[in-house]
Every structure is written in structure tokens, then in C-alpha cells.
Amino acid sequence: MRCTLQALIVGGALSSLVFGPSALAAGNQSGSDLTGTWEGTQICDELIGGEYFNFVAETDQLLLVQEGSRLRFFNLGLVYEGVIQEVAGQNSREALAGVCGGEYEAQEIVRLRRIFTSGGEHDLGHFDADSIFFTDDFPEARGVLDFDTCKWVYERVSTERPSVPECTFPGIQPTH
16 A cells, blocks of 8 residues: 555646646546547556566557547557446546557556546546556566556547557457
């Protein structure tokens, strides 16, 4: 809880700084496409090879394409695939995605929360997310166990369709 709590507190503060204090209450165009380039920050509490670390990816870029209720995105060398759903009674969506390829082998589940696709003329969209990450194949430390819990805060900077690599194995798939 030591660094994770700090990361969540800092992540909440970053959300207010990046998007303004009313960002999570802002409206959206429900059903709008999430496709585009997103930029933001990830703050992670890591346990690597038995030692604790913090990882912060500032001004990180995430490339995302949406097709219907499916999404695929590329971030920090990994490709993710998942599903999106509307939140009943709210003007937002959530998504769940898992690693489906990339530059090294890893497992990660990302829950994108409070996804808003338009908060006004100068707000192309924003979301926050939580993830659980595992690998023993990180390029700089192959064979070393790496567990991460991360907080993500991103805003969309472009709605142009980016090039996102295809999955090399299934990500999150509905069972029915």
C-alpha cells in the first residue's frame, strides 16, 4: 500500500491539474469514437526482482483505434485489445483491455474508467485507468519478475486515426 496509495493520490491530483477540477463531472458525446492519439502520465508501484521501485511515464503517448465496441491500442511497446461499454445512468464509458502483442512478452489488464470523448471545444476527451502488470521478459531485465500496479491519466490530443499494430494473440474477448 505504501507507494500504491501515493501513486493514487498523485494520480488524482494529476487528473485535476491536467483536466481541471470538474473534469470527471464533464459531459461527453456518448457513443463517440475513442480513436486518436492520447497523451498522459502513468505512475506505477513496482516490485522487480524482490525490490520496490516507482515508475513514472510522463507525457507518454497512447495510440488507439476503436471499431464498434472493440478497441486496440499501443503504449510503451505493448499492444492491447479489449471491449468498451456504456455506463448505465451516466454519460461516460469504461473499457477493459489486455496485452495482445508487442515488443516483449507481458500480461496486463487495464481498466479504463470515466472515459469522456468531448468535454468542450478544447477537450477532445480524457480518461483515467488502473492496471495490473506482470512480465519476466522486460528487455533490460529478462528473466527477472516484474509486478506493477499503475494509475493512468490521459487526454486525447488528436482524433486522426493512428497506425496501431495488430494483435499477435487474443486480448480481452467477450465469452458470448
